[in-house]
Amino acid sequence: MRTPLIDRRELLKAAGAGFFAALTGRALAETMQADAVFATAYQRRDGSYGAAILSEAGAVLHRIDLPDRGHDVTFDPVSRRSVVFARKPGTFAMVFDHTGGKEPVTIASIGGRHFFGHGVFSRDGRLLYATENDFDNAAGMIGVYDASADFRRLEEFPTHGVGPHELLLLGDGRTLAVANGGIETHPDFGRAKLNLSTMRPSLVFIDRLSGDLIERHELQPELHQLSIRHMAVDRSGAVWFGCQHEGPASERPALVGRARPGESFGLIDMPQDVLGGLRNYVGSVAANTKAGMIAVSSPQGNALVIIETAGGRIVSTSRLTEVCGVAPDGRGFLATTGAGEILGPEGGLIATEEYVWDNHLSRIG
Amino acid sequence: MRSLLLFLIAMAIAFASPARAENQVIAAAVSGFVKPAYGAFQTASAELSDDMDALCAEPSPDRLAAAREAFASLVTAWSEAEIIRFGPVMEENRLERILFWPDRKSTGLKQVQRALAEKDATATDPATLKSKSVAMQGLGALEFILFGTGSERLAEPGEDYRCAYGRAIVSNVQGIASAVVAGWQDPAGISAQWANPGADNPLFRTDEEAVTELFDIFIHGLEMVRDVRINGFLGEEADGDRPKQAIFWRSGATTGSITANLRGMRKLFEASQLAGLLPPDSAWIADSIGFEFDNAESALEAADGPVAEILADAARRGKLAYARLVTSSLSELFGVRLAGALGLTAGFSSLDGD
Numbered sequence: 001m002r003t004p005l006i007d008r009r010e011l012l013k014a015a016g017a018g019f020f021a022a023l024t025g026r027a028l029a030e031t032m033q034a035d036a037v038f039a040t041a042y043q044r045r046d047g048s049y050g051a052a053i054l055s056e057a058g059a060v061l062h063r064i065d066l067p068d069r070g071h072d073v074t075f076d077p078v079s080r081r082s083v084v085f086a087r088k089p090g091t092f093a094m095v096f097d098h099t100g101g102k103e104p105v106t107i108a109s110i111g112g113r114h115f116f117g118h119g120v121f122s123r124d125g126r127l128l129y130a131t132e133n134d135f136d137n138a139a140g141m142i143g144v145y146d147a148s149a150d151f152r153r154l155e156e157f158p159t160h161g162v163g164p165h166e167l168l169l170l171g172d173g174r175t176l177a178v179a180n181g182g183i184e185t186h187p188d189f190g191r192a193k194l195n196l197s198t199m200r201p202s203l204v205f206i207d208r209l210s211g212d213l214i215e216r217h218e219l220q221p222e223l224h225q226l227s228i229r230h231m232a233v234d235r236s237g238a239v240w241f242g243c244q245h246e247g248p249a250s251e252r253p254a255l256v257g258r259a260r261p262g263e264s265f266g267l268i269d270m271p272q273d274v275l276g277g278l279r280n281y282v283g284s285v286a287a288n289t290k291a292g293m294i295a296v297s298s299p300q301g302n303a304l305v306i307i308e309t310a311g312g313r314i315v316s317t318s319r320l321t322e323v324c325g326v327a328p329d330g331r332g333f334l335a336t337t338g339a340g341e342i343l344g345p346e347g348g349l350i351a352t353e354e355y356v357w358d359n360h361l362s363r364i365g
Numbered sequence: 366m367r368s369l370l371l372f373l374i375a376m377a378i379a380f381a382s383p384a385r386a387e388n389q390v391i392a393a394a395v396s397g398f399v400k401p402a403y404g405a406f407q408t409a410s411a412e413l414s415d416d417m418d419a420l421c422a423e424p425s426p427d428r429l430a431a432a433r434e435a436f437a438s439l440v441t442a443w444s445e446a447e448i449i450r451f452g453p454v455m456e457e458n459r460l461e462r463i464l465f466w467p468d469r470k471s472t473g474l475k476q477v478q479r480a481l482a483e484k485d486a487t488a489t490d491p492a493t494l495k496s497k498s499v500a501m502q503g504l505g506a507l508e509f510i511l512f513g514t515g516s517e518r519l520a521e522p523g524e525d526y527r528c529a530y531g532r533a534i535v536s537n538v539q540g541i542a543s544a545v546v547a548g549w550q551d552p553a554g555i556s557a558q559w560a561n562p563g564a565d566n567p568l569f570r571t572d573e574e575a576v577t578e579l580f581d582i583f584i585h586g587l588e589m590v591r592d593v594r595i596n597g598f599l600g601e602e603a604d605g606d607r608p609k610q611a612i613f614w615r616s617g618a619t620t621g622s623i624t625a626n627l628r629g630m631r632k633l634f635e636a637s638q639l640a641g642l643l644p645p646d647s648a649w650i651a652d653s654i655g656f657e658f659d660n661a662e663s664a665l666e667a668a669d670g671p672v673a674e675i676l677a678d679a680a681r682r683g684k685l686a687y688a689r690l691v692t693s694s695l696s697e698l699f700g701v702r703l704a705g706a707l708g709l710t711a712g713f714s715s716l717d718g719d
Contacts, residue, residue: 071719088719117719165719188610189467190592197458197465197499229719248455249568276567279574283719359719 037061037365039082039098040325040336041070041358051084053098053364056329058342058350062098070094071117072166075364076147078125082364083107085130089114089187093130095151107151112136113143114187118166121147122208123173129208131164131178132156138184138195140164142176142206157211161202162195165229170237175214175261176206177239181227183246196246201228203241205261217265219257226253232287232294234309240294242282243267255282256296256307270305274314277303283359288328295333299324299359304335304343318343325361336361390637391560391575397636400549400556402446402629407542409435409442414535420519421528429511429520432531433616436511439538440504440618444625445632448586451578452555453548459541461499466612467597473500477509481527489529491536504613507534512615573709579637580709583699586630591692594623598672599685606682611672619672620685624665627692631658639703647706650698657695664688 036056042063043049049069053062064084071087081102085093091114095105109115112134119130128145140159145151161180168177182201184194193199201224205214219226225247232240239259245251254267255278279301286295293315294307299322306315322338332345336357342350413435420428443463454460465473476498480488487493494502510516510531518524519531549556555568559578562569569575598611598619611619634640640651668675668684675681 186467186469188469188607189597190588192467192589192593194467194469197461249451250456252567277570 036329036334036363038327038329038334039073039075039084039362039364040360041066041073041084041087042355043069043358044355045353051082051094051096052355053082054342054361056334056344058352060355062096062100064094064096064104066094067092070358072119072360073362073364074119074121074128075362076121076125076128077365078121079147081147082362083119083121083128085115085117085119087358088116088191089133089135089185090117091115093119093151105151107145107153109143110153113141113156116163116165120167120169120176122169127154127208129167129169129176131159131167133163133185135186138162138186140178140180142167142178142211155211157206159206160204160213160216162199163201163227166231168231168233168239169208170205170233170239170261174208176208177231177233177259177261178204178206179228179231179241180204181229181244182224183227193246196225198224199227199246200224201226201243203228203231203239203259203265215261217259219267223253223267226255228257230282230285232285233289234287234294235289235292236309237261238309240285240287240296240309242285242296244282245280249280252276252280255280256285256294268312271314274305274317277301277317277319278305279303283324284326284361286326286328286333286361288331288333290328291331293332295326295335297323297326297335299338304333306333318347320349324359325357327361327363329363334361334363387560388562388572388575390639390642391579394579394633394637395549395556395560398629398633399449400546402442402449402632403542403546403549406439406442406446407539407546409439410535410539410542413439414532414539417528417532417535421525421532424520424522424524424528426520429517432519433511436507436616437618437621440613440616440622441625443504444622445629448582448589448626448629448633450582450585452559453545456548457544458499459545462495462502463538463541464504465500466505467593467610468500468505473498473505474509474513476501477506477513477530480530481515484526489526489533491533491540494533494537495540502534502537504538507531507538508613508616510534576707577709579633579639580699580704582633583630584696586626587692587696587699590623590626591689591696594626595685595689595692599676599682599689603676603679603682606676608672608676614672617671620665620669620675623688624662627658627661627665631655634658639707643703643706647702650702650706654695654698654703657691657698661688661691661695664691 038054041051049066050063051070052060069087070084073082073084075082080099081095081097083093083095091109093107113132116131121128126148128147130143132141132143134141140161141156143156144154146154159178159180163181163183165179165181180202182199202216202218204216226243226245228241228243230242241257243255245253257267259265278298281298281300282296283299284297292309294309297304302321304318304323308315323335325336326333330345335343338356340352340356416432416435420432548554558568562571562575598607600606613619613622664684664687668681
């Protein structure tokens with residue numbers, strides 16, 4: 001039986017962006033409210049970069065151009081604005097309003113810093129936190145921006161590690177979780193990894209108001225080349241993290257771990273064939289709190305693995321070329337690929353001609 | 366759909382043997398480039414070892430000159446081989462132990478100078494040197510020994526410690542080279558794994574994964590040459606130049622090393638016979654790749670010399686800037702044109718993502 005919703009999705013899929021161009025502002029707003037809405041950075045087939053708001057059927061509802069490659073998008077539900085960060089070692093972030101009210105605002109990183117590609121808003125939408133590189137001192141920083149004053153930079157505090165990547169705000173609205181990937185880079189040398197033999201990744205919890213370090217966790221010394229990079233919070237409040245192994249490919253360390261502030265921190269076991277399929281690289285981690293599931297993606301292994309958060313059971317493993325972006329949708333996940341495909345929670349695959357999708361997909365509505 | 370995969374399947378049938386057929390492209394890349402490149406590196410390290418022995422036994426200006434020349438040959442051999450960034454060279458931090466660069470905070474330099482000042486006995490014994498800082502045991506440290514402040518005194522008696530430390534570094538590099546060569550020669554090792562993808566292969570499950578690994582060498586190698594090796598010292602404009610951030614600036618081997626990086630990629634491209642897989646209407650891609658490798662090489666040759674001199678001479682500096690531009694063209698040819706024609710995704714997210 002076909003529900004009206006599915007009919008509409010089919011319509012959107014067939015119509016693509018052109019359909020929306022013809023919608024009035026009000027009709028567009030209604031469409032956006034009814035459907036799940038996602039945000040991602042992309043590259044167009046002509047080589048240009050941008051960020052888009054997508055419907056769950058893969059239609060581009062809104063897009064902005066970017067001067068260079070973007071990375072993650074974070075959303076503030078209060079002002080309904082999104083921020084897309086430049087990919088490391090980029091020096092811009094772009095604030096945009098897909099509902100059309102406000103002109104985009106560009107945030108430039110200050111001298112001596114660049115962005116790492118991730119950020120998060122405070123719950124009230126007033127402050128924006130971004131991971132940044134104090135590259136001359138090889139020190140991770142969190143830059144704090146005032147969203148109520150044109151994103152003026154207010155202050156910064158250290159992440160107590162090198163090469164911070166993703167950061168999240170935990171359920172208390174006050175604790176930031178930061179994945180310090182441990183890899184030193186300097187913009188003089190592009191994306192070259194400068195300290196692989198001595199890197200020491202960590203996962204830290206920081207009080208966003210005081211900037212104080214609450215907890216700092218490291219894996220055992222023999223896993224010092226396992227870079228902790230992406231995270232998601234499950235419904236119990238546990239922080240799941242995904243890693244990328246910088247050591248030899250002949251080693252196959254566990255790549256997914258879980259931390260509970262004040263309680264525990266460690267990697268979790270996975271069946272060897274599932275772990276092998278990730279090829280030492282987790283590109284994105286997402287949680288579906290309603291369904292009690294975590295998804296980890298590997299564009300290196302062309303694999304999407306879904307894990308039940310309660311028992312750690314592997315729910316499914318999908319093979320999909322260059323899958324990386326993943327965000328909760330319905331009882332599962334919507335996933336995007338570097339080949340321009342979108343995989344729905346029920347397994348339907350949509351191919352896009354115009355775009356290839358960047359590493360991250362965010363659920364914004 | 367994917368012409369390369371179809372081709373590989375056809376090859377597998379054509380070469381059908383009792384066992385599963387090898388991936389011919391990978392097998393050719395290994396036998397025609399990887400093994401010879403590491404073999405040349407091993408040989409060059411042995412030759413420098415002999416020259417260092419001779420220098421330390423009886424110092425003379427000629428023997429110092431011979432050792433310095435052998436160092437330059439070793440740098441060339443390494444620079445051709447270093448584009449390979451997987452397999453045995455990734456074990457035990459070998460890549461960083463052979464060459465820790467860039468050394469942004471001059472950590473290695475300070476450690477080497479301290480060892481020289483204190484005559485640290487653990488640095489002159491290869492057995493103990495290999496567990497010291499990676500920055501103390503490879504080509505960067507050796508370059509300072511042979512070309513840095515005070516190196517001219519190696520031409521006369523009395524620099525026993527400095528010479529012995531240099532010998533220990535060469536011995537250490539030689540040992541690493543031998544281990545990497547042995548790793549690629551191991552019949553059950555990386556060579557077999559790379560050329561024989563399959564469900565039970567721990568590293569490569571499919572032909573596409575194996576061929577993507579080959580492609581990554583070009584994509585990453587070109588990015589390294591441009592973003593790290595050239596942009597590391599060549600500014601957009603001359604006022605942004607930083608000559609002392611150039612690789613091997615002390616020995617004057619900067620452009621030689623960069624030229625050898627590109628020559629390694631060219632040799633690998635030719636050895637793997639990737640061009641032979643292109644359909645006739647895409648044959649121009651291989652021609653363009655050859656043409657651009659020629660352009661880069663002649664520009665770098667025209668610029669050749671000590672970095673400070675090149676940067677001070679607008680014409681030669683321009684040659685370097687042109688070579689940088691050519692690497693961008695090569696990145697496009699490999700990453701977009703060749704990958705597209707062979708039905709490989711260009712690796713938008715999978716190549717060194719975040």
